[in-house]
Each structure stands twice: as structure tokens, then as C-alpha cells.
Amino acid sequence: MTPAAVELRDVTLRRGRVTALNGFGVTVPEGTAVGLVGPNGAGKTSVVDVACGLLRPQRGEVRVFGHDVRRDGLAARRRIGLVPQETALYDEVSAWRNLRFAAELHGLRRPDDRIAELLELVGLTERASDPVATYSGGMRRRLAIARALVHEPSLLVLDEPTLGVDVEARRQIWGHVRGLRRRGRTVLISTNYLDEAEALCDRVVVLRAGRVVAEDTPAGLLARAGRSVDVECSRPSALLLRESLLRDPSVTRAELTESGLTLLVQREGKPEALVRRAMDEASVSGFRVRPPDLSEVLRTLP
Amino acid sequence: MNVVRLIRATARLELELLARDRLFVALTVLAAVSFIAMVSLFGLTGSRAPMALVDEDHSPDAQRFVRALEQAHHSFALRPMSAAEASAQVGSGRLVGSITIPAGFGERVRRGDTVPVEVVIDNVDVDLTNDVQRALPAAIVLFGRDAGLPGLRAQVSERDVYVNDTGYVPYLAVSALALDAFVIAGALGAIAVAREWEGRTLKLLRVSPARPGALLAGKLLAAGAVAAAALLAAVLAVVLGYGVRPVAPVAVAGTLLACVVVFACVGAWLGAVLRRTAPVVPLMFGLAMPLYLDSGALEPTRFDGDVIWVIAHATPLYYAVGVLEWAFHGLQVTPEPVLLDLAILVAFAAASVPLAAAALREDG
Numbered sequence: 248m249t250p251a252a253v254e255l256r257d258v259t260l261r262r263g264r265v266t267a268l269n270g271f272g273v274t275v276p277e278g279t280a281v282g283l284v285g286p287n288g289a290g291k292t293s294v295v296d297v298a299c300g301l302l303r304p305q306r307g308e309v310r311v312f313g314h315d316v317r318r319d320g321l322a323a324r325r326r327i328g329l330v331p332q333e334t335a336l337y338d339e340v341s342a343w344r345n346l347r348f349a350a351e352l353h354g355l356r357r358p359d360d361r362i363a364e365l366l367e368l369v370g371l372t373e374r375a376s377d378p379v380a381t382y383s384g385g386m387r388r389r390l391a392i393a394r395a396l397v398h399e400p401s402l403l404v405l406d407e408p409t410l411g412v413d414v415e416a417r418r419q420i421w422g423h424v425r426g427l428r429r430r431g432r433t434v435l436i437s438t439n440y441l442d443e444a445e446a447l448c449d450r451v452v453v454l455r456a457g458r459v460v461a462e463d464t465p466a467g468l469l470a471r472a473g474r475s476v477d478v479e480c481s482r483p484s485a486l487l488l489r490e491s492l493l494r495d496p497s498v499t500r501a502e503l504t505e506s507g508l509t510l511l512v513q514r515e516g517k518p519e520a521l522v523r524r525a526m527d528e529a530s531v532s533g534f535r536v537r538p539p540d541l542s543e544v545l546r547t548l549p
Numbered sequence: 550m551n552v553v554r555l556i557r558a559t560a561r562l563e564l565e566l567l568a569r570d571r572l573f574v575a576l577t578v579l580a581a582v583s584f585i586a587m588v589s590l591f592g593l594t595g596s597r598a599p600m601a602l603v604d605e606d607h608s609p610d611a612q613r614f615v616r617a618l619e620q621a622h623h624s625f626a627l628r629p630m631s632a633a634e635a636s637a638q639v640g641s642g643r644l645v646g647s648i649t650i651p652a653g654f655g656e657r658v659r660r661g662d663t664v665p666v667e668v669v670i671d672n673v674d675v676d677l678t679n680d681v682q683r684a685l686p687a688a689i690v691l692f693g694r695d696a697g698l699p700g701l702r703a704q705v706s707e708r709d710v711y712v713n714d715t716g717y718v719p720y721l722a723v724s725a726l727a728l729d730a731f732v733i734a735g736a737l738g739a740i741a742v743a744r745e746w747e748g749r750t751l752k753l754l755r756v757s758p759a760r761p762g763a764l765l766a767g768k769l770l771a772a773g774a775v776a777a778a779a780l781l782a783a784v785l786a787v788v789l790g791y792g793v794r795p796v797a798p799v800a801v802a803g804t805l806l807a808c809v810v811v812f813a814c815v816g817a818w819l820g821a822v823l824r825r826t827a828p829v830v831p832l833m834f835g836l837a838m839p840l841y842l843d844s845g846a847l848e849p850t851r852f853d854g855d856v857i858w859v860i861a862h863a864t865p866l867y868y869a870v871g872v873l874e875w876a877f878h879g880l881q882v883t884p885e886p887v888l889l890d891l892a893i894l895v896a897f898a899a900a901s902v903p904l905a906a907a908a909l910r911e912d913g
Contacts, residue, residue, distance in 0.1 A: 333749040352753070
């Protein structure tokens with residue numbers, strides 16, 4: 248049987264008095280993309296660091312392509328390409344020098360063709376000689392992706408790959424990741440953006456306080472949550488309806504919005520009946536029943 | 550993976566990073582030379598305090614006494630002038646004091662009278678007062694001997710340990726090279742390593758299959774090359790500026806290179822502990838001065854009492870000064886053999902490399 252690209256079992260990581268991961272486990276099969284999703288401080292970067300052998304957990308097992316990261320870290324690291332959250336580039340020197348140094352770290356001989364190919368891939372050929380300090384946030388992320396790919400790793404690990412970049416740069420980065428997926432690369436992404444996980448990943452692992460609270464395909468997670476109902480009404484009506492409708496056992500959440508109220512209704516619930524009840528109890532100017540987005544799903548998780 | 554290629558790649562990147570900050574490199578070289586200037590000033594200041602010499606007698610015996618005063622050990626530069634000038638200049642603070650040889654000095658001395666030699670001293674610093682108090686009896690003894698006066702029988706019989714005297718400033722300047730190596734190589738080594746934490750590039754290094762020891766070696770190679778260039782400027786200042794010719798030039802070069810390696814390694818370890826570049830420079834300077842003064846820089850530490858001597862043994866600067874004073878002046882300033890000093894220096898380097906490499910590898 249082919250070993251999983253990444254396998255974390257019952258991992259506990261304590262840093263000082265904080266327990267960053269608490270019996271955490273995840274499996275990333277080869278050739279798939281798995282997203283780690285959760286609020287800040289949930290433990291996403293800790294999972295990335297543990298998987299890459301940068302942090303040693305106090306308990307549990309960590310394997311990358313079957314190699315125990317603790318005992319056989321060198322073999323594991325050879326197969327990992329990491330794009331850290333902070334990009335970790337040498338700002339004072341050029342993109343070309345950054346890639347060249349990364350290639351030399353991995354023992355590549357005559358890497359110039361590979362570097363040129365990667366610069367072309369991420370659209371930085373024209374700026375290859377400029378110091379990285381002059382790059383925009385998006386360019387830095389693209390360069391960090393190129394650097395992670397320099398030794399053609401089997402596993403690409405991206406820690407918040409689009410944090411702080413503009414919409415256009417985000418679109419470009421997504422394009423690169425999708426391209427890598429098409430070529431069969433295994434991808435592990437930690438992200439704060441649920442649409443990113445939805446767009447790029449086969450499976451999503453939801454973390455909270457260092458534990459897995461849910462794991463499913465993006466569609467499966469959405470299906471778990473039922474449907475969302477947007478009710479358009481004034482603020483007093485919204486306050487009134489929130490109190491009233493939350494008494495219905497099928498309503499799991501009722502959140503005030505700018506245009507009124509959004510209800511999250513369990514799969515077994517009847518949104519139409521709730522809308523009728525709302526119209527009876529208050530002045531409602533409009534409504535919409537729709538599938539919930541991933542952020543709404545996460546808010547319903549324990 | 551080819552370790553030599555990895556060391557070369559890391560050194561090349563480090564040099565390129567340094568080359569982007571040419572002002573820093575230029576100031577590093579300047580700092581090396583300025584340390585030599587600093588210790589030279591330390592040696593020179595206070596050693597030539599201006600003191601008026603008022604001769605109201607002008608007899609041959611008065612002139613003998615002036616010569617005796619000049620030969621006596623003191624830190625004054627005697628300036629002949631009139632009593633009025635001396636009084637005015639002492640009053641305005643331009644002279645540290647005045648020594649007056651009264652009229653009739655020669656005649657009265659020959660008669661066996663007691664002759665008061667008036668000394669005015671600006672005792673702002675008791676050290677100067679003590680100095681004149683020590684110098685005058687010595688001068689009187691010298692004078693008595695030269696003038697063939699009865700009743701003065703003291704005689705100094707000096708036997709030197711070394712054939713040649715070593716000037717105080719040349720002694721200080723050579724020990725300052727060890728201080729240079731400590732500050733310059735130490736700071737460069739520390740910055741090369743701390744920068745990886747500060748720029749968060751350490752993650753890149755740690756997730757690669759590269760050996761931390763090879764990465765560190767590359768960094769230290771580049772830091773050492775720049776430090777060696779800075780030290781060369783300082784050595785040229787000592788050799789050409791002060792005319793100090795090393796008795797063992799090859800040993801000087803070897804010792805300074807060993808110092809660069811040792812202190813770059815110690816710096817790398819400190820950089821790994823600090824993890825930020827900003828505190829590196831104040832730390833190196835803060836450590837440097839007390840360690841320097843306790844290293845036998847001003848005189849062999851064995852003359853400074855047991856406590857200071859024992860503390861000195863814990864610092865690599867002590868051994869560096871020991872080897873350098875031997876290589877430049879042929880002096881044995883430590884009781885330990887020079888080769889042992891050198892071996893201990895190398896041991897310091899050997900201990901600090903794995904410490905720094907381990908810090909590059911460890912979690913967090």
C-alpha cells in the first residue's frame with residue numbers, strides 16, 4: 248500500500264504553557280489537496296511546522312511519505328516544499344539569487360534552467376534581477392512558491408499563501424496551486440480564507456484549539472449545515488425575530504446583518520415555514536434561501 | 550550533498566548580503582582602526598601632563614637637578630618658563646603645576662643646607678599629586694649621585710627580563726588587535742546568524758536537507774573574510790603607524806586568523822541566543838571593554854591580583870592577547886606557554902561552533 252503523503256497521529260504539541268495541538272491527527276493521501284481551516288490560534292501553523300519537522304511534538308507520530316520525521320527527517324525534508332506564512336525570502340538580494348541559494352541548499356547541480364523555468368511559471372522573469380525588497384506582497388508570495396518548487400518536491404505545504412495580498416495576486420496564486428494539483432502534486436494548505444479552501448482543496452480539516460472539530464470535503468461540510476435564510480427587515484424587527492426564531496429547534500444560529508437577519512437552518516428543518524412565521528411576526532421586506540457558505544458552516548461546529 | 554558546495558553557496562550569499570550594505574562594511578573596517586586609535590589615546594593621555602619648571606638659580610647644580618628631574622620616572626612634560634608665566638598658566642588651568650628651583654640653590658646645596666624646592670600642583674586628580682611625590686625623591690637621589698654630594702648612597706641596579714623595552718603604546722596597540730578581532734569578528738558572526746531569525750529565513754534553512762554545520766561554516770567564512778580585511782587595516786596602522794615590527798610575522802597572521810575564527814564562532818553562538826541583530830553591537834561592545842581590560846591588555850594580568858587573573862582565564866581574549874604579544878613583541882605575558890594559549894583559543898572555537906549549529910537546528 249502506498250503510504251500517505253502526510254500522516255499525523257495523536258499529535259500533542261506544547262509550547263510553554265500553551266497546548267498548540269492536542270491529540271491532533273490528519274492524513275493527506277498522495278495526489279490530493281487538504282486544507283487546514285480554523286480561526287487564528289487554532290493550531291494551523293503548528294500542524295504545518297510539525298509536518299515539516301520544524302517542531303517536535305511531545306507525543307504522537309508524524310510521517311511524510313512513510314518517513315518518520317523525527318528519525319528520518321532528512322528523507323522527509325527532501326520531499327517537502329514549504330511556503331511559509333512569512334515567505335522567508337532574503338530581501339536584500341534578487342529573486343534569482345534567492346532561487347539559486349534554495350537550489351544549492353537542496354544540492355541541485357546547474358540549476359539555472361530550472362530557475363528560469365520557475366521564474367517564468369510565476370511570472371517574475373522580468374524582475375528576476377531586482378532585490379526582493381522592491382517586490383509587492385503578491386510577487387513575494389509567488390516567488391516563495393517558486394522557491395518551494397525548486398527541487399520538485401512531491402509535497403507542497405503552503406501556510407496562509409494569500410494572507411495580505413490583493414485580489415489579483417490571490418487569483419494568480421490560486422492559478423499556480425491549481426496548476427500544480429493538475430500535475431498530481433500533493434498539497435497541504437493552511438488558510439484563514441474558507442473560499443480558498445473550498446476552491447483549492449479536496450478535503451478540509453477544521454481546527455479549533457489544537458483539535459480537529461470536523462473533516463470532510465468542502466461539499467460535505469456544506470451539506471452538513473443545511474441552508475441559510477437571509478431575512479430583509481429593519482433592526483427592531485430583526486431583534487424581535489432573532490429572539491423568536493431561535494426557539495425553533497431547527498434554527499442553529501440567528502445572526503444580525505446589515506440588511507436584517509441570517510438564519511442557519513438544519514438539514515431537516517423547513518426554511519419556507521420559518522420565512523412564513525417571520526412574515527407573520529414582523530415586517531419583512533424580502534428573503535432568500537441559499538446554501539450556507541463555509542464560514543457559516545464553521546460557526547455551527549462545536 | 551556536497552558539503553563544500555553548500556559552504557561555498559552560503560558564503561556567497563552572505564557576502565552578497567554584506568555587499569548590499571557597504572556602509573556597514575566600511576564602518577566595520579573603520580571601527581577596527583578606531584580601536585587602535587582609542588587604546589593609543591588611552592596610553593598617551595595623562596603621560597605628558599605639562600609642568601612648569603622655573604629655574605631661578607641657573608647654576609650648574611641647578612641644571613644637574615633639572616636633568617635628574619627629566620630622568621626620574623613620572624608622567625610630566627617639563628616646560629622651562631619664568632615664575633610669572635608659571636603662576637599665570639597654573640592659575641588658568643593650562644599647566645598641571647610648577648617646580649621652582651630657588652635662587653642660590655647650587656651654593657646652598659654645596660654648603661649642606663636644606664633647600665626647599667617649591668612645588669605647586671593642581672590636585673584635581675590625586676594621581677598627578679602622587680606622581681610628583683614619587684618623582685621628586687627619585688630625582689634628588691639621581692642629582693646627589695651626579696653632583697657627587699656626600700650622604701646620598703642610594704643606587705638603582707636594574708636587570709631586565711627582556712633585552713629590549715616595549716613601549717607602552719606599542720604594547721597596548723598589539724593587545725587592541727585582539728579587541729578588534731573580538732568586536733569585529735564577533736559582531737559579524739552574530740549578525741550573520743541572528744539575521745536568519747530576524748528575516749525569518751531560518752525556516753527555509755531548517756526545512757532543507759542542508760546540514761546546519763555546513764550552513765554555519767559558510768556564514769562564518771564570509772564573516773571571517775570581512776573581519777580579516779578589517780583587521781588587516783588595523784595591523785597596517787600598528788606596523789606602519791607605530792613602527793611596531795612583529796618578531797614573528799607568520800605567527801601574527803596565524804594568530805589573528807585564529808582569533809577571527811574563534812570570535813566569529815563565539816559571535817555566531819551569541820547571535821543564535823539573541824536572535825536579533827540590534828542587540829548584537831551593544832552586547833559586543835559592552836562585553837569587549839571589561840574583557841579587554843581583564844585580558845592583560847594594559848599589563849600582564851598576573852600582576853593584577855589573583856581574582857582578576859582567575860577571571861581572565863575564563864575569557865578567550867586573555868589567550869588571544871597572550872599569543873599576540875608573543876608574536877609581535879616576543880613577550881611572554883601569560884604564565885601558560887604560548888602554544889597552550891593558542892590551543893585554548895582553538896578549543897573555544899571548537900566549543901562554540903556546535904553550540905551555534907545546534908541553535909540553528911533546535912525547535913522554535
